[in-house]
Amino acid sequence: MRDPFKIDQPTCISFSGGRTSAYMLWRVLQANAGLPADTVVCFANTGKEVEATLRFVRECSVRWQVPIQWLEYRDALPGFAVVNFANASRQGEPFEALIRKRQHLPNPVALGCTTSLKIRAMHKFVSSLGWTDWDQFIGIRADEQRRVAKIRTRGHSTESSRETMCMPLAEAGVSMREVTAFW
Secondary structure (H helix, E strand, C coil): CCCCCCCCCCEEEECCCCHHHHHHHHHHHHHCCCCCCCEEEEEECCCCCCHHHHHHHHHHHHHHCCCEEEEEECCCCCCEEEECCCCCCCCCHHHHHHHHHHCCCCCCCCCCHHHHHHHHHHHHHHHHCCCCCEEEECCCCCCCHHHHHHHHHHCECCCCCCEEEECHHHHCCCCHHHHHHHC
């Protein structure tokens, strides 16, 4: 059986800054004896994350010696900015820029915050690297059956069919119990 954490082609690991995606990153590092070539780890900051989340992302990067690309949405080309812990937005600036551009607040009819602030920013960053097709690792657990089913049905990102959505935690049968036990 193939190890779902083993990487053998260009891969973007989506790191939300939470314990589940951090655990996924840890498992990837263990399965591959570090971060493989042609692999990027991306954290998309909305400017609304709590300070503890930003410190956690930085701490994972330092302790595990893995580069994490800090990205933020921008309404001007190329559509994202690479930032770091020191200069990351903390007052909701990317979120406010999206609201100004769209001229409305997110609501049940017009969501799209995650798509614009996170998914699209990562997609544009990875495309800027010259990648044309890649795997997108996301931290969806096996006990999140509805989300797993929805993503499997679609098969690719909401942003592009060039990304193959991979849920290694779900494939490995990892639930919140394992994530909590790790931390």
